[in-house]
Amino acid sequence: xxxxxxxxxxxxxxxxxxxxxxxxxxxxxxxxxxxxxxxxxxxxxxxxxxxxxxxxxxxxxxxxxxxxxxxxxxxxxxxxxxxxxxxxxxxxxxxxxxxxxxxxxxxxxxxxxxxxxxxxxxxxxxxxxxxxxxxxxxxxxxxxxxxxxxxxxxxxxxxxxxxxxxxxxxxxxxxxxxxxxxxxxxxxxxxxxxxxxxxxxxxxxxxxxxxxxxxxxxxxxxxxxxxxxxxxxxx
Numbered sequence: 553x554x555x556x557x558x559x560x561x562x563x564x565x566x567x568x569x570x571x572x573x574x575x576x577x578x579x580x581x582x583x584x585x586x587x588x589x590x591x592x593x594x595x596x597x598x599x600x601x602x603x604x605x606x607x608x609x610x611x612x613x614x615x616x617x618x619x620x621x622x623x624x625x626x627x628x629x630x631x632x633x634x635x636x637x638x639x640x641x642x643x644x645x646x647x648x649x650x651x652x653x654x655x656x657x658x659x660x661x662x663x664x665x666x667x668x669x670x671x672x673x674x675x676x677x678x679x680x681x682x683x684x685x686x687x688x689x690x691x692x693x694x695x696x697x698x699x700x701x702x703x704x705x706x707x708x709x710x711x712x713x714x715x716x717x718x719x720x721x722x723x724x725x726x727x728x729x730x731x732x733x734x735x736x737x738x739x740x741x742x743x744x745x746x747x748x749x750x751x752x753x754x755x756x757x758x759x760x761x762x763x764x765x766x767x768x769x770x771x772x773x774x775x776x777x778x779x780x781x782x783x784x785x786x787x
Contacts, residue, residue, distance in 0.1 A: 655705025
């Protein structure tokens, strides 16, 4: 569904991505690992259209999307859950969720209502707090809201950037349980996550970035590949 071929991305004179190639197939959860500052978030932003690649190609479902406006990429079916969550201040939980419908215009109100009800079933905490201001939620609940807001648009591919950073262990468990449910539902995911020991049990395949380039491509089910990952990142 997603393929990057020799992608380079710059921020001004800073050459952040230096020839990244990777893919996510239908139904796969793929991990993107590496130390801080090696370009993982830039990969996500390049796919989502937040920054444009300076060289190389990005394909989604066979169509070139490199440099395409972010709103068009979103409406093509790529949902991005950024690291900073971007909960809208002054809006309730439900109002934040309703904004997610903009990803898939043209649906009926009844369809949107059914999707909202299904979201509250998947995220019962949000259902309990639907009239609470989104920015007053705990960090873990805000992460759930950021994920749910993307999911109401029924994306065909999810990009999730550092979903458990700074969260308490119990909430980390809940977030991984949610992502395991998404995997069972067959939703393709490209995941950036620092909690390697948990993430390796979730992903089918993974890539390791170092200085803006892929240095390892591995199979999450193979012990030798997992060991190479842990050695590379010294965890």
